[in-house]
Amino acid sequence: MGEWVATATHRQTRTFLPPADFCPLCPTKPGGFPTEIPEPTYDIVAFENRFPSLQPEPPAPAVEATELYPVRPGVGVCEVLVYTPIHNSTLAGEPVEQIHKLVQVWTDRFRALSAHEFVEYVFIFENKGEAIGVTLHHPHGQIYAYPFIPPRVERELTQSRAHKDATGRCLLCDIVADETADGRRVVAKNDSFAAYIPFFARYPYEVHIASTRHLQALTDMSGAEQRDLAAILKSVIAAYDKLFDLSFPYMMVLHQRPVDGGVYDYYHFHVEFYPPLRTATKLKYLAGSESGAGMFINDTLAEEKAAELRAHVRPVVWQAGGAGKATTGEATGEEAGGD
Amino acid sequence: MQRRQITLEDGRYLIFYTFEEETAAPSNSDEEAGAPADSKRRAEPDAEPQATEERRV
Numbered sequence: 001m002g003e004w005v006a007t008a009t010h011r012q013t014r015t016f017l018p019p020a021d022f023c024p025l026c027p028t029k030p031g032g033f034p035t036e037i038p039e040p041t042y043d044i045v046a047f048e049n050r051f052p053s054l055q056p057e058p059p060a061p062a063v064e065a066t067e068l069y070p071v072r073p074g075v076g077v078c079e080v081l082v083y084t085p086i087h088n089s090t091l092a093g094e095p096v097e098q099i100h101k102l103v104q105v106w107t108d109r110f111r112a113l114s115a116h117e118f119v120e121y122v123f124i125f126e127n128k129g130e131a132i133g134v135t136l137h138h139p140h141g142q143i144y145a146y147p148f149i150p151p152r153v154e155r156e157l158t159q160s161r162a163h164k165d166a167t168g169r170c171l172l173c174d175i176v177a178d179e180t181a182d183g184r185r186v187v188a189k190n191d192s193f194a195a196y197i198p199f200f201a202r203y204p205y206e207v208h209i210a211s212t213r214h215l216q217a218l219t220d221m222s223g224a225e226q227r228d229l230a231a232i233l234k235s236v237i238a239a240y241d242k243l244f245d246l247s248f249p250y251m252m253v254l255h256q257r258p259v260d261g262g263v264y265d266y267y268h269f270h271v272e273f274y275p276p277l278r279t280a281t282k283l284k285y286l287a288g289s290e291s292g293a294g295m296f297i298n299d300t301l302a303e304e305k306a307a308e309l310r311a312h313v314r315p316v317v318w319q320a321g322g323a324g325k326a327t328t329g330e331a332t333g334e335e336a337g338g339d
Numbered sequence: 340m341q342r343r344q345i346t347l348e349d350g351r352y353l354i355f356y357t358f359e360e361e362t363a364a365p366s367n368s369d370e371e372a373g374a375p376a377d378s379k380r381r382a383e384p385d386a387e388p389q390a391t392e393e394r395r396v
Contacts, residue, residue, distance in 0.1 A: 037353065038345075047353035104340050105356050 008053045025082045025138035045082045052078035077145035092237040100230035107218040113145040114259035121146045129249025149258045164266040172268030176210045184303040188235040188313045192228035197306040202296035204278045210270040216257035231316040242312035244280035
């Protein structure tokens with residue numbers, strides 16, 4: 001079918017929803033049980049996943065390839081990023097300064113993993129909430145360094161290239177310009193980024209965050225842009241939690257250029273959120289049409305859902321050095337929350 | 340930002356990231372612009388960790 005599937009049977013035995021007293025991502029307390037992190041505290045930690053889907057030196061495939069079924073070793077890297085030593089926190093609950101630190105760590109890991117010859121794409125993501133299927137509640141994200149460009153990114157590359165060839169312009173630059181000019185689907189914005197529910201949203205509360213400057217990866221960002229990314233992330237995920245007054249589950253993914261040595265100057269960095277909730281108590285299921293045909297049915301209008309989220313966006317406050325540049329929910333000249 | 344890398348008993352690496360107070364104050368400056376490129380085509384020496392300490396635990 002032109003897509004690779006990773007077979008990782010050892011992951012069946014991975015830790016599954018342990019009690020808080022035995023969280024493997026908490027610091028190892030003196031006299032306590034040994035966790036993954038052998039020190040009594042930390043700020044942010046990155047480590048190789050104990051149960052990786054891809055490894056730098058993978059075992060030989062368990063089955064032989066045939067002409068019909070190609071097989072290759074699962075080469076790559078799977079990392080875990082632990083956002084904070086505080087077990088009961090969430091990224092939304094962390095101060096913007098901590099999210100800024102995370103952006104810097106993302107940038108560092110992107111750069112380091114890109115240096116591997118066998119890595120062609122570095123995929124940074126977070127699964128949050130049992131509705132998504134997380135097995136550990138401690139705030140953390142993951143990075144998969146793939147030996148190929150994954151299909152969803154490949155599709156975006158193809159469409160971005162086609163748009164560039166047809167118009168001479170960047171597809172995401174056009175979308176960001178259109179969304180910010182229209183305003184109805186904008187959730188938040190600041191000097192460097194716009195957050196919006198795309199016109200073509202597949203999930204009711206799907207939010208994309210795109211840079212207003214044409215750049216392809218975290219490593220292209222200035223210091224000010226890194227801070228602005230942290231601020232708008234804080235705005236969006238805090239608004240998610242306020243929406244139904246619960247810890248909002250989501251998948252968060254960063255889409256950056258491939259790192260295979262090719263030229264991808266037509267591509268545009270952005271973050272995508274796929275929350276599974278369509279109401280406080282109802283999930284958006286990926287059923288027959290979505291799973292079997294790849295055709296999403298969205299029961300909501302992006303304009304209405306964006307207004308709901310925008311009403312919960314609050315200015316981001318940095319703890320030191322003044323108020324900084326607030327991320328606002330302004331979209332159409334109304335006060336944030338005016339919808 | 341500082342990195343300190345250790346090696347776990349099973350051979351996996353673990354990196355502790357620590358930070359100065361630099362994250363506290365937003366700025367309009369682009370003083371950190373031009374971070375080293377990431378791709379193999381444009382890889383730079385900075386791709387290697389700084390302040391790395393190998394330690395088996």
